[in-house]
Amino acid sequence: MKLESLQAAEKKLLLNTYERNPYLFTSGKGVYLQDENGVEYLDLLSGIGCSALGYGHPALEEAIIAQTKKLLHTSNLFFHEHTAPLALRLTEISGLDRVFFTNSGTEAWEAALKLARAHTLDLREAGRNIGTKFLALEHSFHGRTMGSVSTTHKAKYREPFSPLIPSVDFVPFNDVAALRAAFSSDYCAVLIETVQGEGGIHPVSQEFLTAARELCDSTGALLIADEIQCGIGRTGKWFAYQHYNVLPDVTTIAKPIAGGVPMGAMLCTEEAAKAFHPGMHGTTFGGNPLALSAAIAVLDTIKRDGILEHVTKVGTYFIDRLNDLAKSHEAITEVRGLGLMIGVELDDATLAGDIARELMERKIIINRTSETVLRFLPPYILETQHVDIAIAALDELFTLHENPMSNQASPVLAGDTTHA
Secondary structure (H helix, E strand, O other), X not given: OOHHHHHHHHHHHOOOOOXXXXXXXXXXXXXXXXXXXXXXXXXXXXXXXXXXXXXXXXXXXXXXXXXXXXXXXXOOOOOOOOHHHHHHHHHHHHOOOEEEEEOOHHHHHHHXXXXXXXXXXXXXXXXXXXXXXXXXXXXXXXXXXXHHHHOOOOHHHHHHHOOXXXXXXXXXXXXXXXXXXXXXXXXXXXXXXXXXXXXXXXXXXXXXXXXXXXXXXXXXXXXXXXXXOOOOOOOOOOOHHHXXXXXXXXXXXXXXXXXXXXXXXXXXXXXXXXXXXXXXXXXXXXXXXXXXXXXXXXXXXXXHOOHHHHHHHHHHHHHHHHHHHHHHXXXXXXXXXXXXXXXXXXXXXXXXXXXXXXXXHOOEEOEEEOOOEEEEOOOOOOOHHHHHHHHHHHHHHHHHHHOOOOOOOOOOOOOOOOOO
């Protein structure tokens, strides 16, 4: 089926929830996607951060193929061979003690919110005076379900679904004074994206995360770190909070964990885990054999191939090249990020949208977030030569926008962007 017929069919049959780009991808290899006509695109978005090992990685393919020949699903009424091995890997790399498997990030976040409320009941039974409110951050994004939307700050995600779950307050991101002024024993948890993704690629400050840990310890509230986008190697460490030497009580992961197979998880301390008992929470598909076998392959490949170090090296190179680009183009106001989670802030939302679209026309995939930010979430296997391709394209586009009469933008760069 060709792009035009798919567009017509989707317009007739699907809910109107996505503004899709008019491209049909049919395969991929490494850091490249291939469209219906065999044209290759350098993917610097990796399915919004999910395809950690790129496309067609042999370890991931072999694990998935082998599992499809054995068992896809049994439900959590029974045991299967991958649950404990993956949980062990996750606890070893996270510093946390217990795991709950889900199908997605927003489900992991829902589990974390429910655990915080259940933990409050335990504290109250033990005589502690603690409330049930959540303290979240401005510009946060935690998912699409009602609990996740309730703790997400942006009005465009909240207002169509009001009234939302009550008892959620917001404080400015990285404002330690505001955090201290707002916090009290009324809160059962402080909710933090260690690196805000949808909000524009903003890493939390050391001072803010340290203060949040201190405040939670003072009352028994849980410190919950949303690492759905920034976790599992994206920043050059297994978890972004490991850059700060601050351990949360709970963290949530999803996007890259199974290399593109839908999966998420909530991890927590032994103390927090005590609040859940059989029957309090569950999932039909979460933790199924296929997703968990894929996740084991992803984690083992990252560890075996030294990919965390590679992410740090290539991410540093990428950020340095972008900072050099900013010196030549005033429209770039800031470059932010950790590892291969990078945002480029522009001074104009229209320009940001134009640059993202024009890069796509040049067979380079990124996206725009928070209106003015170019977001880069490439596969972890990205190499410096791919960075150079992106930098050359960006330099040309910014130059063309600065001098619109000097030349007409060509849909193809002078250099060949395909890989050998």
